Amino acid sequence: MTTIDTSTGARTGAEVLTWSRNLLDPALREAVGGLPESMRLIAGYHFGWWDEHGRPSTSDGGKALRPALALLSARAVGGDAEVAVPVGVAVELVHNFSLLHDDVMDRDTTRRHRPTAWTVFGTGAAILAGDALLCRAFELLAPFGQTALRVLSTAVIDLLEGQSADLKFEERGDVDTAECVRMAEGKTGALLGASCTLGALAGEGRQDQVDRLTEYGRALGLAFQHIDDLLGIWGDPEVTGKPVHSDLSNRKKSLPVVAALHSGTDAGRELDALYRKENLDVAELPHAAELVERAGGRAWSQEQADALLTGALHHLAVSDPVPRPGTELAALAKLVVRRRY
Template structure:
């Protein structure tokens, strides 16, 4: 699992392979949607511009579909058999993005105006609903003998995601949020879908129950690491890379993992950050810079980075315990490294 094993592809090549394999089926599925939501979905995915004309905007890395395909191979199956699962997971992920952008009031995604800014809040929400429904239709139409278990597993991941998103939203109106409950929120909001993606791939690849659960645990730990990195990028990320403004999470007074770690640190910097977050005035550029400095001074940035490293190694332990096929195991290792080091 060194990642240099003969035949193992580097992460960028794996992601390109995954996109090439999944994109035709994804586009074919989206084409079956009613016209009103099909245009919004096409815009959100980067296939169309605001007027519905063909476009070539970036559609994201598509990490989750790659995890589905590689997990299927790791379990001894074929990636081709897991394509419906990869499409379904990508549809669920983008359902959540469409809704998240509305709930968070985010104005940009992938360097373009978000769908709700272009088409309106109601239409963006409905497009997200359509993608979620379509995900289960894709699984149902796959004809795979494990379809019932696949649908049940994906539904469980969606319910966890919704519960996590609900907790995240409730944190915004609460003055105090415990670090443990913030971590549990992130496990549901992000970890559950990455874990579900790996479990779904292993199931469609013919893996037994034990292997499915060990690959789920790999994805779950990796998903929590993903959220930690995402939260670090939400404060210190380069806008040219993230597609969002500098300090975007702080501007919204979001109680992300580093923020809650700082607020609960008991340090002078943490107390100052709490006072800043409690204020009712809109945070200006100076406030945002100060908030980021206080989070770092409270030790929350370094703590978050340490947790990412720990979760990365926990994920690899679960991957090894699944006794995966060697080449997909090395490629899953490479993807895990990419996820855990996106902020480097």
């Protein structure tokens, strides 16, 4: 089995995220600062930079995983992280465009330990702010050429298709596991894969390196969604910034839920009956979570995430990365998949 040299003095996954955030933030603030005032206020609130009145705040701005993948991918192929900063900003803007819209569609009232933007500024305003972030992302990527623009455009379309499927699943009782996996590959895997692709292109990597890092990112993206779905049921609100059992209260057809519904177990059938109700009472949510676990959904998602991590690390190793950023990409992948829930 191919392995990556770990004797490189590389940083931990958490340290990489801090490094990436410090490198990214000035350029990200500059990109948002150029938006019209109304959209700038909403975007800055969403990023945690200020409150709803524009007063400085120190709220959580998220992990900035996608920019970290872009910056490290550029370094992994022998390029400079600084050259890839506009790419990192672009993928972070796209990610947050999707979050602003996602919160509206899911009617989520909390993100990153504070009220969601749409609950503060209104639905239409939050949607427009998200649209502005998407436009700015493509503007930043334009100097990297048509190939980079096509990579991001394809990823956004895949993300939107995944989100569309996710919404439709809430109205259907016959969603199977394969469909749910395809949805997650688009909704989450596409942008993580594109982050690695764009970083490797910015670093002028060989085509085989670009291809392998893309596959690393896509596999990591699907693993990330498995863990995110587990957090959506069992996550600590102090860590996730969302209410406990939030996905169950929305009757989301997440990966562990769909696996449980198709388990052929008594617990799975009882969960199916609960999900067919008009609304789930708050008192029913812990029982629904227990049914997902008893039906095997929790264990299945964790096993899938672990297997996807192994696959991601294989793709990374055979991409022939520069040792230190290669080791840091491996550490970042392990950090993502081993989040506590």
